[in-house]
Amino acid sequence: MSEGAAQPVGSGGIPEATISRLPRYWQVLRDVRGQTTISSQQLAEAAGVNPAQLRKDLSYLGSVGTRGVGYDVGRLIDMVSGHLIGPASRPFMIIGMGQLGSAMAAFTGYAERGFRIAALIDIAPGLVGRRMRVAAAIGPTTMVVRSIDEIEQVVAETGATLALLCVPVRVAQQTVDRLAAAGVDSILNFAADGVHAPEGVRLRDVDLGRELQILAYYQQHPGAPAARPEPAAAEPDAVPTSAASDPSNDKKVSV
Amino acid sequence: MSEGAAQPVGSGGIPEATISRLPRYWQVLRDVRGQTTISSQQLAEAAGVNPAQLRKDLSYLGSVGTRGVGYDVGRLIDMVSGHLIGPASRPFMIIGMGQLGSAMAAFTGYAERGFRIAALIDIAPGLVGRRMRVAAAIGPTTMVVRSIDEIEQVVAETGATLALLCVPVRVAQQTVDRLAAAGVDSILNFAADGVHAPEGVRLRDVDLGRELQILAYYQQHPGAPAARPEPAAAEPDAVPTSAASDPSNDKKVSV
DNA sequence: GAATGTGAAGAAGTTCACAGCA
DNA sequence: TGCTGTGAACTTCTTCACATTC
Numbered sequence: 001m002s003e004g005a006a007q008p009v010g011s012g013g014i015p016e017a018t019i020s021r022l023p024r025y026w027q028v029l030r031d032v033r034g035q036t037t038i039s040s041q042q043l044a045e046a047a048g049v050n051p052a053q054l055r056k057d058l059s060y061l062g063s064v065g066t067r068g069v070g071y072d073v074g075r076l077i078d079m080v081s082g083h084l085i086g087p088a089s090r091p092f093m094i095i096g097m098g099q100l101g102s103a104m105a106a107f108t109g110y111a112e113r114g115f116r117i118a119a120l121i122d123i124a125p126g127l128v129g130r131r132m133r134v135a136a137a138i139g140p141t142t143m144v145v146r147s148i149d150e151i152e153q154v155v156a157e158t159g160a161t162l163a164l165l166c167v168p169v170r171v172a173q174q175t176v177d178r179l180a181a182a183g184v185d186s187i188l189n190f191a192a193d194g195v196h197a198p199e200g201v202r203l204r205d206v207d208l209g210r211e212l213q214i215l216a217y218y219q220q221h222p223g224a225p226a227a228r229p230e231p232a233a234a235e236p237d238a239v240p241t242s243a244a245s246d247p248s249n250d251k252k253v254s255v
Numbered sequence: 256m257s258e259g260a261a262q263p264v265g266s267g268g269i270p271e272a273t274i275s276r277l278p279r280y281w282q283v284l285r286d287v288r289g290q291t292t293i294s295s296q297q298l299a300e301a302a303g304v305n306p307a308q309l310r311k312d313l314s315y316l317g318s319v320g321t322r323g324v325g326y327d328v329g330r331l332i333d334m335v336s337g338h339l340i341g342p343a344s345r346p347f348m349i350i351g352m353g354q355l356g357s358a359m360a361a362f363t364g365y366a367e368r369g370f371r372i373a374a375l376i377d378i379a380p381g382l383v384g385r386r387m388r389v390a391a392a393i394g395p396t397t398m399v400v401r402s403i404d405e406i407e408q409v410v411a412e413t414g415a416t417l418a419l420l421c422v423p424v425r426v427a428q429q430t431v432d433r434l435a436a437a438g439v440d441s442i443l444n445f446a447a448d449g450v451h452a453p454e455g456v457r458l459r460d461v462d463l464g465r466e467l468q469i470l471a472y473y474q475q476h477p478g479a480p481a482a483r484p485e486p487a488a489a490e491p492d493a494v495p496t497s498a499a500s501d502p503s504n505d506k507k508v509s510v
Numbered sequence: 511g512a513a514t515g516t517g518a519a520g521a522a523g524t525t526c527a528c529a530g531c532a
Numbered sequence: 533t534g535c536t537g538t539g540a541a542c543t544t545c546t547t548c549a550c551a552t553t554c
Contacts, residue, residue: 514552527538
């Protein structure tokens with residue numbers, strides 16, 4: 001059917017903006033696994049987006065809602081995670097086991113989100129070979145830190161081509177190059193300082209300084225539009241003194 | 256229409272998309288502090304954006320380039336950081352001194368980016384009162400962890416209304432409410448699990464799971480257009496395969 | 511001559527509004 | 533009746549192209 005509406009994106013078909021929202025939908029869906037169906041209204045509200053937006057986003061996945069009813073929660077979860085992660089849990093490595101890397105290893109949310117730690121990597125002789133705590137699917141466990149010199153072997157053994165880069169800034173570039181050479185094609189970079197991604201590697205920066213600066217901008221410029229249009233009533237800036245907030249989900253000001 | 260296409264955004268004047276790019280320009284500018292001027296061409300290339308985009312972005316700041324010459328680097332740095340951070344360094348608090356919070360405290364890039372740690376906060380009796388290492392403007396130093404019960408006082412003393420939230424997910428919401436009540440109006444949230452921002456609070460989520468899922472999507476769908484258009488010039492990048500041995504491995508955890 | 515600043519064209523993303531199906 | 537799916541309107545963002553200034 002159809003033709004008119006051109007495919008919004010050349011290859012994959014799903015617009016970038018939609019992809020970046022999928023994880024949020026997915027998370028909301030996990031939180032409501034109890035119910036069997038959910039309407040675009042409900043899901044959109046919980047995710048903080050417009051219902052039409054949500055329906056359009058889901059329609060890109062080749063949607064399967066039922067008119068008059070809503071979406072089947074279980075089916076939608078499968079569908080979204082199929083697109084995001086694939087059928088099996090996805091292995092990844094943590095590179096650099098300093099404080100940040102250790103904190104990442106201790107994060108308990110991986111399994112739930114479809115990932116699993118395949119290896120911990122460092123270069124320091126003092127760390128390589130040591131056991132460190134990691135959060136696994138079934139409670140915490142430990143894992144031996146391996147050397148970056150074995151990286152090719154680790155990639156071959158585990159099949160992990162996704163890495164969390166937690167090394168100091170000054171070795172970030174060389175480490176990225178090293179990983180790329182070993183076949184890693186996707187890197188989440190916490191060193192974030194103008195690291196250049198080699199051909200064929202997808203690098204995503206998480207830059208603390210950037211996030212802080214953006215927040216600081218909005219602190220300095222009150223009145224700047226954040227993310228929410230939401231007409232709502234103009235309220236006299238009543239700061240809730242008691243933690244209890246009203247349940248009517250007034251949209252967040254997330255910037 | 257009346258005013259023509261003048262002010263593109265209602266209140267502040269600067270489009271959101273532009274604001275989110277300013278930190279990147281700023282960082283590039285810091286890296287080239289040596290030269291006195293820079294052209295939109297050069298700056299744009301280093302930042303990985305289109306030159307026209309860059310010029311338009313800068314023009315929102317009430318730009319001050321010189322035709323035929325380029326931009327004065329020093330002046331531009333002042334201008335951009337004036338918009339992002341303001342005249343003085345901006346104080347912030349780290350809430351939750353677990354592994355993640357400790358890693359954040361050790362991050363050495365704050366001063367350079369216009370921020371300074373004003374306080375470390377936790378709730379655990381075992382931590383409150385203890386000294387922890389933090390990276391300060393002049394080398395590392397230590398700071399006493401204070402209780403969240405003193406939060407109002409800390410805010411009053413330090414003037415910090417910006418917080419890095421590094422607490423476990425399950426107490427994230429209540430902590431946010433607590434901070435909001437104490438006058439904190441901007442929060443960078445690492446717990447990131449559908450935390451709701453009280454009225455008047457700007458919450459920005461850094462969600463590890465989300466970032467991973469987005470990367471995983473592109474792994475599964477090669478050919479989809481990613482983030483990097485076509486960044487910097489090809490640099491002759493001497494690839495140091497032998498990673499620098501780094502004894503002080505954990506100190507400079509750059510996050 | 512060289513590079514900025516910007517109107518206008520173009521692309522991408524969002525929201526509306528309603529047809530169509532359960 | 534209720535809610536999805538989607539063309540079309542609308543808004544925002546990006547890029548082009550060129551007049552303008554040094």
